[in-house]
Amino acid sequence: MRASPADVARAVHRIEVVAGAADDLGASAVASEARALAVRAREGRLFVACLGQFKRGKSSLINALVGEPILPTGVLPVTAVVTILRHGAMTSARVHDDHGGMTAIAVSDLPAYVTEAGNPDNVKRVVAVEVFHPSPLLAGGLCLVDTPGLGSSSALATEVTERFVPQIDAVLAVLGADPPVTRDELALLERASVETREFVFVINKADKLSDAELVDVQVFTSRLLAERLGHPGARVFIVSAAERLAGERTRDWDRLEAALVALGAEGRTAALGAHVERAADRLERQVRYALDEAEAALDAPAAVMAQRIADLRRHVDEATRAAADVSLLLAAEQGAIIRRIREDAEAALAGARDAATRELRAAITTASDAGTARLRQVAFTAAADAARHAVEPQLVALEHLAAEAYRQASARFVQVANERLAPFARTLPALAAMPPIELPAALAGRRRFYFTDLLSLTAARPWQFALEHLGSHRSRQERVLARATAYLDRLIDTNMSRAIHDVDDRLDQSRRALDVEIRARLAEVVPAAARALARADQVRADGERAVAAERTRLAGIRQRLARDDDEAPLTAAPVAEARS
Numbered sequence: 001m002r003a004s005p006a007d008v009a010r011a012v013h014r015i016e017v018v019a020g021a022a023d024d025l026g027a028s029a030v031a032s033e034a035r036a037l038a039v040r041a042r043e044g045r046l047f048v049a050c051l052g053q054f055k056r057g058k059s060s061l062i063n064a065l066v067g068e069p070i071l072p073t074g075v076l077p078v079t080a081v082v083t084i085l086r087h088g089a090m091t092s093a094r095v096h097d098d099h100g101g102m103t104a105i106a107v108s109d110l111p112a113y114v115t116e117a118g119n120p121d122n123v124k125r126v127v128a129v130e131v132f133h134p135s136p137l138l139a140g141g142l143c144l145v146d147t148p149g150l151g152s153s154s155a156l157a158t159e160v161t162e163r164f165v166p167q168i169d170a171v172l173a174v175l176g177a178d179p180p181v182t183r184d185e186l187a188l189l190e191r192a193s194v195e196t197r198e199f200v201f202v203i204n205k206a207d208k209l210s211d212a213e214l215v216d217v218q219v220f221t222s223r224l225l226a227e228r229l230g231h232p233g234a235r236v237f238i239v240s241a242a243e244r245l246a247g248e249r250t251r252d253w254d255r256l257e258a259a260l261v262a263l264g265a266e267g268r269t270a271a272l273g274a275h276v277e278r279a280a281d282r283l284e285r286q287v288r289y290a291l292d293e294a295e296a297a298l299d300a301p302a303a304v305m306a307q308r309i310a311d312l313r314r315h316v317d318e319a320t321r322a323a324a325d326v327s328l329l330l331a332a333e334q335g336a337i338i339r340r341i342r343e344d345a346e347a348a349l350a351g352a353r354d355a356a357t358r359e360l361r362a363a364i365t366t367a368s369d370a371g372t373a374r375l376r377q378v379a380f381t382a383a384a385d386a387a388r389h390a391v392e393p394q395l396v397a398l399e400h401l402a403a404e405a406y407r408q409a410s411a412r413f414v415q416v417a418n419e420r421l422a423p424f425a426r427t428l429p430a431l432a433a434m435p436p437i438e439l440p441a442a443l444a445g446r447r448r449f450y451f452t453d454l455l456s457l458t459a460a461r462p463w464q465f466a467l468e469h470l471g472s473h474r475s476r477q478e479r480v481l482a483r484a485t486a487y488l489d490r491l492i493d494t495n496m497s498r499a500i501h502d503v504d505d506r507l508d509q510s511r512r513a514l515d516v517e518i519r520a521r522l523a524e525v526v527p528a529a530a531r532a533l534a535r536a537d538q539v540r541a542d543g544e545r546a547v548a549a550e551r552t553r554l555a556g557i558r559q560r561l562a563r564d565d566d567e568a569p570l571t572a573a574p575v576a577e578a579r580s
Contacts, residue, residue, distance in 0.1 A: 011277045011280055015034045016034070018287055019283075037275075044268060048145065049145040049172065067135060071110065083130075085133060088134060091107055091134065107131065113126050113129055169198065171192050171198065171200070175236075176204060198263060200260060201234055201237065228505070240253075334504070349394065360386050360481075363378060380487060395499055
């Protein structure tokens with residue numbers, strides 16, 4: 001169900017409550033992230049992140065979209081800095097540093113902050129750069145985010161891009177031809193698909209390829225996106241940023257712009273609402289853990305807490321490794337589930353395949369008096385219909401089978417996870433406070449399988465066409481039947497394989513989401529404990545009355561979080577026209 005403005009309002013109210021609680025607990029990073037997201041959601045600014053490999057032309061594409069070469073481009077990679085292009089009355093820029101400061105700079109000075117030559121290894125400690133531009137494309141709230149490319153010599157660039165993924169609302173995937181999609185790009189896009197279902201796919205630098213090469217790349221990329229990311233029928237726009245910057249609106253350029261405009265106009269509320277709700281869940285868990293630590297620190301001697309923090313650091317490292325081991329075990333279980341599903345599906349299809357063959361023969365018999373051309377048309381249409389009738393009823397059974405197998409696997413996973421993580425849960429409340437580590441019986445995501453007719457297989461080569469018109473009417477009919485039967489078998493096999501692959505993707509999505517969740521919780525363990533210790537030392541130094549007041553303050557924060565759902569506004573509409 002798509003988010004409404006009221007849904008966004010509730011999510012924004014909730015994250016503002018979380019921001020206030022984080023402020024009160026000294027969790028400034030959490031408070032800053034929550035408050036920035038609330039402001040962005042209220043202003044209706046949608047982050048569309050350009051993701052892709054180094055040298056795909058992401059910066060050039062953004063320049064072409066706004067109609068001006070504003071972002072630095074060149075043969076060298078940019079440094080590990082995220083650049084956000086948003087609407088403004090006039091072109092300007094500002095730099096955000098890791099101390100929370102913000103400095104206005106001239107746009108001409110951007111290379112000094114976002115290129116490897118001007119800011120090697122990000123020695124200037126830049127967190128992000130905002131660039132304002134009066135482009136009509138950005139006027140509705142769309143913000144184009146240029147991320148460091150994968151595959152460059154800088155490991156930090158890849159890390160920065162992956163860290164930014166939880167902040168995106170939509171993806172502009174910038175792909176190429178050599179190779180069309182790399183393994184790292186697929187992994188990043190799969191990671192992003194956990195956060196959003198809003199994707200726009202682009203093959204850039206089309207001016208470097210022949211028309212035949214472009215067709216091959218587009219077909220290959222579309223198939224890969226359907227199989228690996230669950231985007232069946234996804235439109236892959238063929239463009240050239242260089243041609244557009246030269247003043248030419250060629251190939252799919254106008255359609256790409258229309259897709260981005262539609263995303264900003266029609267999908268903005270839904271994408272923002274989903275993102276804010278996910279972020280609120282994640283940030284509230286961090287705040288509740290910080291609250292637990294603050295309350296515990298009041299009762300523990302300072303020396304005990306200091307030793308505890310040292311132990312926490314060691315345990316976090318060990319728990320992170322243990323979680324990775326468990327994730328690998330579940331991945332192995334996932335492979336076993338898919339093998340079992342394939343075997344069961346093939347057995348279930350045996351009878352359905354026989355029924356489909358009889359259905360095909362009946363259709364051909366009915367049209368036996370037709371000419372050869374008409375008979376071919378009837379035969380292939382009947383084969384496609386029969387394949388649908390064979391495959392589609394199996395989908396529900398397939399999903400039930402997968403869900404049950406996954407439920408059993410998750411039960412074993414919970415046991416292994418508890419065995420591996422239980423020793424750490426005693427010293428890591430973030431783990432102990434987690435909901436039971438188990439995966440839902442229902443598969444993650446929604447079914448993305450669609451039936452394909454493989455129409456290219458129905459075309460007859462000249463020699464086949466000639467052969468079909470030779471001999472008696474009965475022999476011609478048998479040859480058409482043989483081709484249609486082979487087509488039927490191919491349809492059943494291909495579509496069942498695609499359906500099983502869809503289930504495999506959904507299993508993978510569940511496993512990845514759990515891994516991300518555990519790692520996110522572990523990341524906040526030590527900072528929260530350190531803040532709690534420092535605050536407790538200060539309060540205890542002020543005496544028992546101060547300790548009692550602190551307990552009351554912490555209880556009030558917990559009550560505010562508990563009341564949040566009851567007090568959330570129902571009718572506010574925070575998604576406004578984007579402001580500069």
